[in-house]
Amino acid sequence: MTIQFSRLRAVLVACVLAIAALYPAVILAQSEPAQSSQAPTADSAAWAILADRAEGIIESGDSSEEALTRLREELVVFRQQFLEAQDANASRIATLGNQIAALGPEPAEGDPAEPEEIAARRSELEAQMARLQAPGLRAEEAYNRANGLVAEIDITLRERQASALRKQGPSPLNPALWPEAWSVFTKSLLDLKDEIVVSTSTGEQREQLKQHLPQILFYLVIAAALVLRGRVWMEQLTLAIYSGRRFQGTGVAAFLASLFQVIVPVLGMIALRQAFLASGLLGLRGQILAEALPAVGVILFSGLWLGGRLFPRSENEPTPLALRHEQRIEGRWYLSLLGLLLSLLLLVGRLAEFDSYSDGVTAVLLFPLIVATGLIVARVGMLISAAVVYTHDDSDPAPADRGYLQRAFGLVGKLTILSGIAGPVLAAAGYLNAGVALIFPTVLTLALLGTLALLNILVRDIYALLRGRSPEDAAEALTPILVSFVLVLLSLPLFALIWGARVTDLWEVWTRFQEGFAVGETRISPSDFLTFVIVFAIGYIVTRLLQSTLKVNILPKTRMDTGGRNAITAGVGYIGIFAASIAAITTAGIDLSSLAIVAGALSVGIGFGLQNIVSNFVSGIILLIERPISEGDWIEVGGQMGYVRDISVRSTRIETFDRTDVIVPNADFVSGTVTNWTRGNLVGRCLVPVGVAYGSDTRQVEQILLEIAKDHPMVVLNPPPAVLLLGFGADSLNFEIRAILRDVNFVMSVASDMNHEIVRRFAAAGIEIPFAQRDLWLRNPEVLAPRGAGPANGEPAAPARAPAAPVRDNDGDGGQGAIPDGMEGR
Structure with missing residues (x-):
């Protein structure tokens, strides 16, 4: 058993980096200079010799870890060169592909042959295409071979590392x-x-x-x-x-x-x-x-x-x-x-x-x-x-x-x-290697976790300093949390190094990340993604600036109403974002044709699961184009009444009269019934019902009501207000004032003003505003006397059926709640 002290030194170096909270990319770049951007051009003969030597070394399995690491670095150099060579002549190949496509499809078997001139031209272009594609195909084949050899070396190194951890040596408890x-x-x-x-x-x-x-x-x-x-x-x-x-x-x-x-x-x-x-x-x-x-x-x-x-x-x-x-x-x-x-x-x-x-x-x-x-x-x-x-x-x-x-x-x-x-x-x-590989990385992990916890406090304090807030308030903000999360992500390579990962392993992950991932026949790399983000961000910013210019400087100087201006601003935003997306995709070189199957599957999902969202989205576009409602309109839809405050793509926000917001899906405006009280103009009608007692002079009442309506400043005189005797109610003669207002938004306040004036004028003229009345006839009033009580003071007994006495019910409920047993209303 051999203790790998070089490995222990690497772990201790990782400890230093963890405490200093430095991202290991710099160390990695120094550790593998072979991955420099100044890599030499791939040499086919040198590559063949290196590949054969690498295969022999891997098969023998007797090389040291240092020799395998050096061999891997050489393979990585060639692999990077082959990866870059795969894109050789890409623009010229794309041009030839378009030229061949312009000639049309080749005749199928049994169809008439195409003209000789077109056939000759097609053969010439296909020959050029094959010649230009050959270097890329050779590079792709060599890249796959180099990548496989690198993977085999990594497997060999990991197996040796695992074997060293499993190997049992002499116990230190042996006194000998x-x-x-x-x-x-x-x-x-x-x-x-x-x-x-x-x-x-x-x-x-x-x-x-x-x-x-x-x-x-x-x-x-x-x-x-x-x-x-x-x-x-x-x-x-x-x-x-x-x-x-x-x-x-x-x-x-x-x-x-x-x-x-x-x-x-x-x-x-x-x-x-x-x-x-x-x-x-x-x-x-x-x-x-x-x-x-x-x-x-x-x-x-x-x-x-x-x-x-x-x-x-x-x-x-x-x-x-x-x-x-x-x-x-x-x-x-x-x-x-x-x-x-x-x-x-x-x-x-x-x-x-x-x-x-x-x-x-x-x-x-x-x-x-x-x-x-x-x-x-x-x-x-x-x-x-x-x-x-x-x-x-x-x-x-x-x-x-x-x-x-x-x-x-x-x-x-x-x-x-x-x-x-x-x-x-x-x-x-x-198992000394296993014990060392467990206990000392634990110490380094605790050190790194403690450093991250301290950096979290530092980020909070820096945010509080920049924003002029207290550290306690800054701890609840989103920005320090996001920054701390990013620091945790950046520390993951350090955790990997501490727990046995080699620098080459991290470089391999980084290389795979740079290569990107394939979507159909298109490979999306981080540079492509970064290009997409930058172009889209520029397009988005330009769109927002154009919207702001239209909304603040240009559209207010036109005669267009508020709803039209908002519709144009929103439309420009949608078109700008769509154009920015297309430009970003095109600039990044992402081929969307390979996503046709995915788009088809999504369309099925939209048809079933997202149909309500799509319906609301389309309805929102219709609302912006037709503009049946605009921001600031007083509308009524689905039993909700209020002012339109915001029209978005999916829904519309209505502020009710009690200052609550109601979110209504846009589909309800297109498929349902909508009442717009202020569409086109603010003129609207106000109806004020009035009841007077029977016996009142109806012409006098009509004259008073007409004067009240004409005297109100919000009532227009053309057409003039009208007072109608609508009918004869159970308790009153029913009149109604009908007046056209300059601004229908004030209909409630106008009705309140007229009602106050009606009360004052009717009181001065002696006109009664009735309330509901009912007459009750008692058929047997003797039942009101206590049971068992005879006539007092020798008075004669009451007759069995006395004349009914009328009882007036002033509360309008018909006296039902006060009728004792044996009494009923007539």
Whole structure:
């Protein structure tokens, strides 16, 4: 069993990238320069030799991982060249295709032969077509071969990686391995010391040391200041910003200041490395360890920084985790220890790789680091779970979110605890590679998740600073959420690298993405999609600008009414968007003919499932063209009455008189009955019914009502208002005022004004406005006396049938509710 320390270094580099929150595209571009846009032209002979060699290497299966990786890079170069060569002569081929199509179809068997001139021309064009298509076909065949070879190499590398994880080696719990491990490790340290002693034993090295002594002392002073005190100074600055007077952008300033808690001491580690290298006292082992000092500084101080940000000292500092003060202290210690353990892993790995430790020695040396890391990881998982389920009181910080975030934190905490236990168990059982591949990526994943959580707070604070809002209000806005979502998407390659993906795997995904996907005979690539988006966006913006110009500057100067102007504006918008779509599709080179089958299937779906939507859409277009209603019209449709406020493609919004919005589908306006009170003009009729008592002078009533109608300022005099005696009601003589108003929108207020004036004028003229009356005749009033009571004071008994006395019912209900037993109305 061989521990792949180069793999561990790659994982640690991913940790550095995760903490720095850098997108890995830059690293990927540096890792595979073979995919440069300046790729040489494909050479058929060189390609044939490379392909044959690659097939032989893959079949043999005895090449190293480094050799396979280099071979894959060469294949990727040719594959990219062949992909680009497939589009050779594309424009000329399209022209020839149009020329051949212009000649018409070839005669079918049994049909008369076409003229010789046309047949000769067709043969000539087809020969040119075959000649021009040949390079593309050869490139396509070579591309498929290269792509297959690359896929086979990837499969081989993944199988080797999986086999290394499944391989069982010596258990570090075997006591027989401990003396050898201690002896080998101490020998490496002694060799390191001996290299320094040998370097200082020669006069030349001592002379060189004296010459570089000022430079060495300068670097050592800087390193001591920056490493020992620099981080403390930056931490005090961050706490001062949070503890001082709050201002807009406090969170942003404090976050940027906190970054120097990593930058400053790492610069000190770089100065320390320069001091060691300038001394000339280090041998090969010392130089290897000295070169690792900056990486060690990044890992160590990044762990301290994450601990200070995720588990802050001050209550004023924002944190994604809600914990008690004691738990925050514990969390800071744990993250600091994790950074130290990762640093030790890097140094031990460099030393073990140089001295070629055996599998047993490597297992024994790494096992304590794995166990310590597993215990700390498990405890950190408990803290994450505690931050979710913790019930706070008034003196404790606010609890974490109780929805989706709670479930996510709970899942992360449980998986972290499981990983912290499973990693040491696997290593103890001899599966050291599996234990290392589980426990240390878990640490890096937690670091990356913590960084994303801190970046989420930073995005919120930046948004609050730019918009002049409080951080609490900014947390509810959509923009910070979208930006945080994008950051999560950009971090996915980092998660993949942490959990075992190779850089070549990511490049393969990116290559597939660049190639696009096929729709019929058309291949849509990201560049095509980007072209479509840009052209459509330009067309959409131009359309909106044209609509705004028409609506604000041009149409108001015409004699067109509001409804017509809105219809023209909406029509221009629909035509512009349709034209922008066509232009974007054409510019991107998307062939829609291949979507004919899909369009046919969609038409069937439209016919069944979307028929109501299509009906409303077509009805909306009809409304905009015919304009039976316009914005601002007073209409009545489907029992709803109100003003039209907006006409869209699918529906129309009506504002009722009680200020509620009613959304009516456009199909109801086309297929139903619509009453438009203000269509064409605002003139409308007002009807005011009036009842007077029987016995009133009808001509006098007619004259008074006519004067009231003519005196109202909203009533037009041509045609003049009229007063009609409609009939004889059960309780009154029924009159009605019929008047034409200048603006029918005021019909209710005009009717109210006339009713007030009618009451005043009728009272002055002594004309009664009656109310409903009923006469009741009691056939047997004796039943009203209490039962068993005789005549009082010797009065004679009442006759059995006395004359009925009329009882007037003034409430208009016929007295039904007050008739006792034995009485009935006549």
